[in-house]
Amino acid sequence: MAFILKDSYFNPDDLEASVIGIASDFTNHDSGLHQHEKAQFLYAPSGCITVISENKKSILPPTMGVWLPANFPHRVITRNVVAYRSIYFDTVLFPEIPVGLTILNVNNLLKEIIEKISFWEWDMPFDLQKNVLSVFWEEFYSAAKENLTLIVPQDLRIKPFVEHWNLGESLPPFLKKLAIDALVSEKTIGRIFLKETGMSYQEWRQQWRLQKAIELLAEGKNVGETAYALEFSSDSAFIEFFKKYLRATPMKYFQ
Template identity: 50%
Template sequence: MAFIQPEQQFNPDALNNLVIGIAAEMGEHDSGVHQHRKAQLLYSSAGCMRFNLADTQVVLPPTRAAWLPAGVVHQVTMRNVVAYRSLYFEPETVASLPDNVTIFHVNPLLKALIDTMSFWSWDKPRHSQHNAFALLIEELLHADAENLSLPLPKDKRLQTWLKQLQQQQKIPASLKDMAIEIGASERTISRIFSNETGMAYQAWRQQWRLLSAIEQLAAGASVAQVGFNLQFSSDSAFISFFKQYTGTTPAQYFK
């Protein structure tokens, strides 16, 4: 059996095969903090997933796939996710793939492979999996990767502010307003972000806006609504920003 219900208990580490796949209609779901002994590849054709790692937040839009190496501690939250697919692999069989969490573009062949393998029986003979498995790995090795991660600062002065951002209660302010809100100087805020995220505050703020835009668009919000929510001066200003960071327009991004 490969199709499971969202509330069904499932432990891929207890199963032994070249590939273990599952498929589900998840809707709204929170996995809780966990890790797998196996490596994992996740994909969905609609909806958006968010990964919370130890010090990083990652967004997985539809039509992209997320690669999680074995042992990565993570929490996945899903919104309106349909056609959820997940594949699990023994670490030694995927040593050629990245050793960090990576978001891949999914072409039609890769999508077909993921869809097919997700429905494989868990006791499917290992020898009959080899050809599709080898092709999947080859496609992943040549797939374009996309930076949809946001490193998170650890400074205790920023934790309430970060929580409000993650709950979408506010958006990051300008550096000047941020310093006033936190009660620290602009220089201190800049130093915290540089030291703890490796990014200047303005670059971090723009990456946050990009990931938030992708999540909102994936949930069905219009370009006008997203631009307004993220305080762009006009629809064209938002589209220009989005194209600068992704290389395409919001309308084309999910195709």
């Protein structure tokens, strides 16, 4: 059985299979911080998944998947309804697999392979898996890599605010407002973000809004709703913002 109900207990490390695929439909799910001995490839053909590690926040719209290495602490969050696909790999059988978090584009062929593996029986003999897995790895290694990962500052004066933004519905405020709320100067905040993220606070805030925009659009919000939620002055201002960073309008990006 490969389809997992939301509240069912599942631990890939309890299973001896070399490759384990699962599928599920999640609504407002939070896995909590965890890790497993097997490596994991995670993908959502519909909806949007947020993956949070110690100092990074990544999002997965239906165009992207993420590779999570073995023993990598992470937290998986979904909002609304998400079609969840996950494949676990025994690192002993696959010693050449990536050792770091990797986000990549998922083309139509890779999508179909992920779907097939996610629904096959866990006790399927490995000899019957080889052909499908060879196509998976070929598409995996040839896929274009993406960078929709945002570094999360760890400074204790700032970290609680960032965690609140990432887990809630509020937006990062302008620098002046954050300085008042955090009881530190604007210059101090600027130094913290530059040191820990390599970006100014304003640049980081724009990247956060871009991530949130992709998340909202992947969840089914239209341009007008997304622009309003992210406090843009108009739909056209939001579209120009989106094109600036992703070189495509929201509609073309998701196509």
